[in-house]
Amino acid sequence: KNQVEQSPQSLIILEGKNCTLQCNYTVSPFSNLRWYKQDTGRGPVSLTIMTFSENTKSNGRYTATLDADTKQSSLHITASQLSDSASYICVVAPNTGTASKLTFGTGTRLQVTL
Amino acid sequence: DSGVTQTPKHLITATGQRVTLRCSPRSGDLSVYWYQQSLDQGLQFLIQYYNGEERAKGNILERFSAQQFPDLHSELNLSSLELGDSALYFCASSRGPTGSYEQYFGPGTRLTVT
Numbered sequence: 001k002n003q004v005e006q007s008p009q010s011l012i013i014l015e016g017k018n019c020t021l022q023c024n025y026t027v028s029p030f031s032n033l034r035w036y037k038q039d040t041g042r043g044p045v046s047l048t049i050m051t052f053s054e055n056t057k058s059n060g061r062y063t064a065t066l067d068a069d070t071k072q073s074s075l076h077i078t079a080s081q082l083s084d085s086a087s088y089i090c091v092v093a094p095n096t097g098t099a100s101k102l103t104f105g106t107g108t109r110l111q112v113t114l
Numbered sequence: 115d116s117g118v119t120q121t122p123k124h125l126i127t128a129t130g131q132r133v134t135l136r137c138s139p140r141s142g143d144l145s146v147y148w149y150q151q152s153l154d155q156g157l158q159f160l161i162q163y164y165n166g167e168e169r170a171k172g173n174i175l176e177r178f179s180a181q182q183f184p185d186l187h188s189e190l191n192l193s194s195l196e197l198g199d200s201a202l203y204f205c206a207s208s209r210g211p212t213g214s215y216e217q218y219f220g221p222g223t224r225l226t227v228t
Binding site: 031032034036041042043044045046049089093094095101102104105106107 | 116118155156157158159162170172202204206212213214216217218219220221222224
């Protein structure tokens with residue numbers, strides 16, 4: 001069964017600090033891996049999308065890495081801001097022809113405090 | 115703003131009732147996805163339409179149905195509502211039918227069943 005597991009479940013950090021969120025997946029074959037940011041009660045917003053051949057992708061203070069051999073990805077947030085407080089969701093897309101269902105992780109809830 | 119619109123924003127109804135949620139995809143997008151997110155839960159894929167045809171089905175209950183119209187907007191119909199159906203319902207759209215295409219999420223409809 002395709003699964004995406006994220007850790008930690010929740011995280012509290014001080015403003016200005018860095019943090020790294022983890023994602024392990026079992027989806028195979030694999031098309032791409034995405035990281036979304038979801039503010040409470042809002043729709044998810046895409047941060048990065050990586051294919052299996054990409055190792056890293058950045059979007060401002062967000063940097064995602066991917067190791068397709070170990071089926072692991074991480075999202076690194078640099079110099080955190082209060083506005084980074086949100087849930088971060090790892091999503092994996094299968095590469096099975098016409099299949100379109102994504103496998104969602106349950107997310108890491110990040111709280112940035114003063 | 116993702117370009118995906120959903121109405122209504124909030125909906126409060128009683129058990130046993132029927133409601134319709136509406137989604138307009140981004141201009142040019144042919145795929146529409148529906149997701150359910152219960153409190154503190156991950157996103158659950160319900161169903162996908164591509165250019166008017168049902169493309170993929172997820173964990174959608176028999177009490178729920180959806181369709182995509184010729185103008186590409188989509189409606190999700192929920193009937194015989196139960197307390198457990200209270201959730202955020204998100205619509206997402208993408209250009210193509212498979213998981214390799216980026217999905218853009220709408221702001222969601224919050225459904226409360228009392």
